[in-house]
Amino acid sequence: MICDALKTYYGVSRNERVSKTKITSQTPASDLETLENLWKEHQNVLGLLKNHKTSMGTGLNFSFLDLKIKIAGRIFTECVLCPRRCGVNRSVEPGVCGVTEPHVASEFMHIGEEAPLVPSHTIFFAGCNLKCVYCQNYDLSQNPQLGRNLSPNDLARIIDQRRREGSQNVNFVGGDPIPNLHYILKTMSLTTENIPVIWNSNLYLSRECMKLLESFADLYLTDFKYGNNECARRLSGVSDYMGIVGTNHKRARQAGDMIIRHLVLPGHVECCSFPLMQWICRNLGEDVIINIMGQYRPHFRACRYVELSRPTSPREVAQVVDYAKDLGFINIIN
Secondary structure: OHHHHOHHHHHHHOOOOOOHHHHHHOOEOOOOOOHHHHHHHHHHHHHHHHOOOOOOOOOOOOEHHHHHHHHHHHHHOOOOOOOOOOOOOOOOOOOOOOOOOOOEEEEEEEOOOOHHHOOEEEEEEOOOOOOOOOOOOHHHHOOOOOOEOOOHHHHHHHHHHHHHOOOOOEEEEOOOOHHHHHHHHHHHHOOOOOOOEEEEEOOOOOHHHHHHHOOOOOEEEEEOOOOOHHHHHHHHOOOOHHHHHHHHHHHHHHHOEEEEEEEOOOOOHHHHHHHHHHHHHHHHOOOOEEEEEOOOOOOOOHHHOHHHOOOOOHHHHHHHHHHHHHHOOOOEEO
């Protein structure tokens, strides 16, 4: 069943299909000046792609991927990549995420990801647009200057080399990759290998960011944390979590393959895990792949919150798995 749910991803990973990056880099687009017109052209080309009404070619003067890069560059100077919509020029001033330039904290062939994804060339970026009090990667998320500032050319060469060494994908994560979308688009435009892009993210991003990811990301590996807005506000410092992240999951489900990760938090089974499983079943379908994770440990500021000051118990994880099975989910990873 999981193979069926990841059919497109597997096709690219095995070099039986062309990645979305390669398709967009070979699809012609018009180079326009105003941001409004750039977005209109983006919508137009995206519609033609969906309806198979555009031709592909190499050596284009300006491609659909170039168009995405140009739009992302404009957004970077007045940032609205996430719903916080800081509006700052992040080349000179950090937003809430703290990122002014991309820093690669680490990159390696990861064998600890979900089985269909390994070995995964995982690229960890420093910085994040969420402020989770229990962050399991707080050393990265809270230190945006951690790591190396690699040029897009240098990282593209590394990605190509890892692919030749046997990577099944390139997996952009963090922290979170959201603040670095412009850099990631530019980097992938410089790669030569056919490789699926995994967008490994909390999906707390803006509608503009979601539009740019469409026809770029081959697989969305998401971190769906909560089943209500209050827990998200208290523990991650964001508002309208279900409205924003829920809507983005619906869009991602239509745009590419998907694996949803849900980290079971201690004391949050009934308020978060159960209602979230209901929401996913109702809105994304019983065949969506869900990884129900039980490796929570109290990190960062978690001990300031009574319920988060202990590890998640095996019983709590089993409760969520059983609940998901009772709802009818057929692709559960645990």
